[in-house]
Amino acid sequence: MKISVAILGATGYTGAELIRLIDAHPHFEIAHLGAHSQASKLAGEVLPGVGGHIAAMTLQPADALLPDEVELVFTALPHGAAAASVFTALEAGKKVVDLSADFRHKTHDVYRAAYGADHPHPELFNEAVYGLTEHVRDQVACARLVANPGCYPTSVLLPLIPLLKAGVIDTTSSIIIDSKSGTSGAGRSAKTDLLYCEINESVKAYGLPRHRHAWEMEEWALGFAGCETKVRFVPHILPMNRGMLSTLHLSGSNTASWFDLLQQAYAGEPFVKILPQGTLPSTAGISGSNRCDIGIALLSESEAVIVSCIDNLLKGAAGQAIQNANLMFGFDETTGLARHALWP
Structure with missing residues (x-):
């Protein structure tokens, strides 16, 4: 059985790394790619590193309606822009791993101090699990919203x-x-x-x-x-x-x-x-x-x-996000992830 996945913010470096990891994952498959300024282009036009059927996928607007079959959403959007997409995905019954900074803090005051802006959905702070995986496995496994830590x-x-x-x-x-x-x-x-x-x-x-x-x-x-x-x-x-x-x-x-x-x-x-x-x-x-x-x-x-x-793009971003997503869906947390470095 495959879990259908959406990546919002797919054309950044973190989004591209998510594509690479998920396309090789035995249990996840990419069903939707969202972008911001690159919407309506083919993924292969914007991301020279992708190939196969992913390269032929059309990038959708970041706020486009998510397909019904999508169960998991990765939001790799800038802080401030991700919160609305996370809220919409949760309202639609999806699980979310947010790679922005929008849900990494426990209070609105700390978020405002760090980012100099008000948060549109502070009611989700208490629900978000800060996904430093090695220290919160049980919470991540039960979560519908994981805030991926900063690198x-x-x-x-x-x-x-x-x-x-x-x-x-x-x-x-x-x-x-x-x-x-x-x-x-x-x-x-x-x-x-x-x-x-x-x-x-x-x-x-x-x-x-x-x-x-x-x-x-x-x-x-x-x-x-x-x-x-x-x-x-x-x-x-x-x-x-x-x-x-x-x-x-x-x-x-x-x-x-x-x-x-x-x-x-x-x-x-x-x-x-x-x-x-x-x-x-x-x-x-x-x-x-x-x-x-x-x-x-x-x-x-x-x-x-x-x-x-x-x-910074793996344990600091996309890799840790996959590690958390594996736990959210009951898979071994190492699935689809490399323990070994590229050498030389």
């Missing part, structure tokens, strides 16, 4: 939550997080600062003084670990297609136990890999996989550096 928060929260739960992190001052992402994380829309001559041979920070994902990290550190946390988060963009590396500068107690705490937290997890002590991950080591690789370097009894790597 930066995924890379930060996976190593941070077990240590916060164990009470070994000093939260009296800000946790310093330095993150770097490939340019696909900035989306596919034309932007002057992403032109080849602007981005090549260059690294730059952005989003200061406070990037919107800082609110997400703090809110869900509290949600999962039960402690107030402040982060000093600085993201950087690198001249590479994909990949994300986050470096967490941490202080606390008994750092010698941190490696074991992380190993115990993620023992048997298919998509979280704790590297041997002293070994640090690289973006090449996870590219094309749905894995998060985590390495730890102990500096002293009270200080350590943790490095976390994900593919």
Whole structure:
């Protein structure tokens, strides 16, 4: 039996990755592709990477009526634009995995602080499950709306939550997080600062003084670990297609136990890999996989550096979305997802 799927926002990098994953999935099949400015074109005209029958599908307006047979909707639309589509899909009886930021927060006040706008459907905040899969499997399995976490928060929260739960992190001052992402994380829309001559041979920070994902990290550190946390988060963009590396500068107690705490937290997890002590991950080591690789370097009894790597388009977006959708429909969460990176 196949589950019919709609992808709204199909022509962005995340949408294209969803197409690639779903077309190869044994239980999902694409029945509807929604776009915004590219509506009425063939998918193959807009997405040079797609082939076969998908390339011949006509892109529908993002707000077009969904076919009756569709049971699952992925919304890969910009924040602010996704909320209305999510509401409409839920009203039509569909399950939704939202890859925008529109349902990642628990209160309207936090959403407004992070995104500078009012939310059109705050009544859905309490229903949405924040889909950091490894920590909410049971809730995801019962959900009709999953808010897929942001890529930066995924890379930060996976190593941070077990240590916060164990009470070994000093939260009296800000946790310093330095993150770097490939340019696909900035989306596919034309932007002057992403032109080849602007981005090549260059690294730059952005989003200061406070990037919107800082609110997400703090809110869900509290949600999962039960402690107030402040982060000093600085993201950087690198001249590479994909990949994300986050470096967490941490202080606390008994750092010698941190490696074991992380190993115990993620023992048997298919998509979280704790590297041997002293070994640090690289973006090449996870590219094309749905894995998060985590390495730890102990500096002293009270200080350590943790490095976390994900593919921003997979574990940071489309891959984690499929992982959550698998659980929502009772499939093994690894179905259709790669544990192994593209190498070389």
